[in-house]
Amino acid sequence: MRVCVAVGCNLAFICVDIVVTTVLYIQGSSLEAFEDDIEGFNVRRSLLDLWGMVLLRACLLLGATVGVLWNRREGPRRVGRLRTLATLSSLLVLTYALVKLLVLSEEGGLAYQARFLGLFGWTCGAAVATALLWMMLARARAGQAAGEEENEGLLEVDGEGEGEEEGEKNTTGGKGEKGQPNSGATVGRLLSYCKQDSGLLATAFFFLLLSAVCESFIPYYTGKAIDGIVIHKSMEYFTKPMIVLSVLALVSSVAMGFRGGVFTLLFARLSIRLRNLLFRSLMRQEIGFFDANHTGDITSRLTSDTTQVSDLISLNINLFLRSFIKGAGYFIFMFGMSWKLSLVIIMGFPYIGLISQLYGKHYKKLTKEVQTSLAKANRVAEETISAMRTVRSFACEQREADGYHRQLTDVFRLNKKQALAYACFMWSSCISELALQVAILYYGGHLVVTGQITGGTLISFIIYELELGECLESIASVYTGLMQGVGAAEKVFEYIDRKPKHASEGQEAPDTLRGLVEFHDVTFSYPTRPDTDVLKNVSFSIYPGEVTALVGPSGSGKSSCVCLLENFYSPQQGQVLLDGRPVQSYQHDYLHTKVALVSQEPVLFARSVEQNIAYGLTDTPTETIIAAATKANAHEFISGLSKGYDTGVGEKGAQLSGGQKQRVAIARALIRKPRVLVLDEATSALDAESEHVVQQALNGAMENHSVLVIAHRLSTVERADRIVVLERGSVAEQGRHAELLARRGLYYRLVQRQAMGLEGGATDNVPRPPGAPPPVSLEEEEEWSEEEGGKDEHGAKY
Incomplete structure (x- = not known):
């Protein structure tokens, strides 16, 4: 439709241009004068050259119009590529008309006659109109291409509208055609x-x-x-x-x-x-x-x-x-x-x-x-510097420097073009x-x-x-x-x-919260891998005053359950309920006050120990901070630091050991007095004595709280009131420690593997019910784990 309108406008203008220019030229003259102008043309006295400009304009527009009619699909694109040439031609016509005005002004009265002024004004206006109509033909494909793509299922982009799609980001307001941002609107x-x-x-x-x-x-x-x-x-x-x-x-x-x-x-x-x-x-x-x-x-x-x-x-x-x-x-x-x-x-x-x-x-x-290109170079530098210990341990300094230099070389190549x-x-x-x-x-x-x-x-x-x-x-x-x-x-x-695709702000903030957590037929896949279901119809409950343990091989979906409970993502199917309400319905601040997470690799900020424990809280008394640190068995080592609780921990807690960082993270969770406590391998970096003390403190804080524990250590799991075993994103078994051992299923094999790792292959210490199958070898278990497990694109287990 737009092509037909553009073609119609061009043909109509060509006819009008020829008629008006001719009428203005022969105004007050006869046909014999036209013949005399041709035979004895003089640029200082004749207007024949201005009339001749109409032929140039007509040829330009007629050629473009015929090309579009001949090939409606590619014609507008080719016309668009010649837009600069058409604009330059119109400028030449306009310049010649101005030169003609100066030349005739030197000769006397002809420059001020109505005949010349009318023809001069029309020539200038027609030159501008020619450039605009050429542009209309070039843009006519926008409406037509949409219909063709819809019919043929193709996605084509116009010559000037080409660009790479950057993830799933929204572009700025004030867009021109083809979704390109408009520079004037941006300014x-x-x-x-x-x-x-x-x-x-x-x-x-x-x-x-x-x-x-x-x-x-x-x-x-x-x-x-x-x-x-x-x-x-x-x-x-x-x-x-x-x-x-x-x-x-x-x-x-x-x-x-x-x-x-x-x-x-x-x-x-x-x-x-x-x-x-x-x-x-x-x-x-x-x-x-x-x-x-x-x-x-x-x-x-x-x-x-x-x-x-x-x-x-x-x-x-x-x-x-x-x-x-x-x-x-x-x-x-x-x-x-x-x-x-x-x-x-x-x-x-x-x-x-x-x-x-x-x-x-x-x-x-x-x-x-x-x-x-600069962003890519910065990404390489940021990743390398943030993981400097790993780079140094594998002696990859030169390789990382070479990679950064290659990125800078790409930047310099573009700078040479600039x-x-x-x-x-x-x-x-x-x-x-x-x-x-x-x-x-x-x-x-x-x-x-x-x-x-x-x-x-x-x-x-x-x-x-x-x-x-x-x-x-x-x-x-x-x-x-x-x-x-x-x-x-x-x-x-x-x-x-950019509008977040997953809203984290609900409206619910009840005065009391029991801490009942329910997973109802939850199916979930990460946004970066929408075709891979990490959880499949998962259903289990976490009751107040009980400890529920999630176990399973790497990649079975344990940490994904934690992410859903924390409302980091939304499930594709099913619901995660907290006291019967979806976690998305709670206010963001309220939810993360009532649900506290201690992750496997806690992140501390480059601030003091006191600020890290009270992170996210305001006007927290020092006594409360010390009480939380005491429960987490952290008070003793914090008191021994150079400035006590005012000691800085360095970037990402680099000034503390792994066990110390984890105890500070546990204190940061306990100070909130949460109704739901999530421990994702929270004691994995502690020695046996510290783990025992911290575990006693946690046991004291678990009363009337819902506790979700992700752990591989048998000493942590066997104390749980309920154990949920995940396999390939589905719930394989549920029950207590002794019950699951008696079933001789996946949980039994996991216990065998851990015992073999601890005892160097011996499994005498593992309870083996009568008639149980012989333990699986460590090599077989590792091979099975690699097939069953998985990690996301960032290397984190899910």
Whole structure:
């Protein structure tokens, strides 16, 4: 449908263009005059060349229209690739019309006749319309392609809409066609964050306007001063402009300083707001988001991208507004001095704009590639530094350094492309400015010789032209810088706008909670592996005052049950209930106050021991912290530290041993007095004596609480009131220790394997009911475990 509309508009315009141009050309003339123009054509007196422009426009649009009709599928795409050529052709037509106006103005009255003015105006308008209609044909495929893809089941992307899909991230608001972010909307959104600083913004604009206006008058009074010396030859005519020049320069300098300082402060506050919004958005994301995105990519958005946005946007918007206001003031003065010379300037504007647009689009693409490549390099560095002990233990320092160097080499390769693009842009920009200066000087000299302007006016105009050239160069470089900042801003907004797929905030917060946990036919798969069911129809209950143990080989789904209970993920089927309500229905803060987790590898923050134990709590008395540490058998070793409870634990608790970290984590859970306590191998790093003491403390804290224990040690499991055995994501057995041993099933084999590992193959200490099968060898058990077990893509057991 869109193709038909575009084709119809083009054909209609071609007919109208030919008719109107011909009517305007022959207005007041006869057919014989048309024949005379052909035979004795003179560019200074004839309008035949302007009429001939209609043939060029008609051929361009007719060729594009026929191509689209001939191949509706690929035609619009090919037309889009030639859009720059069509725009350049329209610019040439427009430039020729302006040159024709200047030529005829030198000849006398023909330039001011209604016949010429009408034909001149229509030619300029038709040139612009030709470029717009060409663009309409190029975009006509968008609506048609959607229908074709729906019918044929294909997914195709238009030439300018191609891009890689980055995970499952949302893009920023203000999109153009094909879902590409709109640069203008992105800049507008960035500026919208400055509304809170409207006073500072108004102050900055005031000084910006004052500085630009003062600078706009300086070339004008420079010309006046020169005329006072050359023409009037009077110190009076020379002194007055010089005094005005001095005042203007002083005011402009003061205003410029205030303007720069206020803009710097304004966009520093913008950077703080962006970082705050981004970090808060990251805190709202579901756990699956952090599974799918590397830490290096996320921190790159939070650090380098936000810095780049604030620096580039603040610098370039400041420069753009200054250059734009100054340029507008310069052009007004130039047009007042000589409209003919101003037309020469107008001819060069579209070409410089076209070059800037093409370069900006290419540079924006390169910038995104550079940011992605830098994020990959940062990811390698972050992973290596965070695992430095492992790297050192396997002697992989050189290999990791080589890998980081390869990533930096990719970044440098893209930087070379950026440098080449910048060099080509500067070359074309300088050539354009030089051509304008030569044209102005030559034509301006002609106007001075013929007495149409004075020498001082020409000098003022040349100064204005040089200043305007600097403004145009600044605007062109600003566009490039803005596109670089917009590219970084779009990546930041992807995370700011992303809505979590798993809502963690419910409404329930009852005054009392028994702690009854129920898994009802739960089926679950991780978002990163949606086709692999980690849990399959799992059902079991955890009762208050009882200890329930989850056992099973690696990969059977034990830790996945903990993740669901903690509301890190949502099951695909079934429900996880807490006191009869789904865990998703509870308020986030309430749920994680009532459900406490001590993981197998506890994470401590680079803060004091006291802050780690009271993490997430406010105004916690020191006595309460000491009581929790005592229950976890941690008070004694904490008291022996250099600063006691104020001792820093280092990054990720590196200053503490594994057993000490685990005891601090247990204290962090106990201080909340939870109704449900989850111990995921919580005592695995403790020695036998510490485990015994901690286990006694935990047993005392388990009264009237629901306790879920994941453990492989027989000493921990055999005390449980209920044991749930998982195999391949399903519940294989449930019961007490003695009952499960008597059944001689999976639990029995797991106990045998542990005993063999502890006793070097002997299984005499393992209770073996009468008639039980002989123990399985350790090699057979390991082979079976590898087949049954599994890990997620990050190496964690599930």
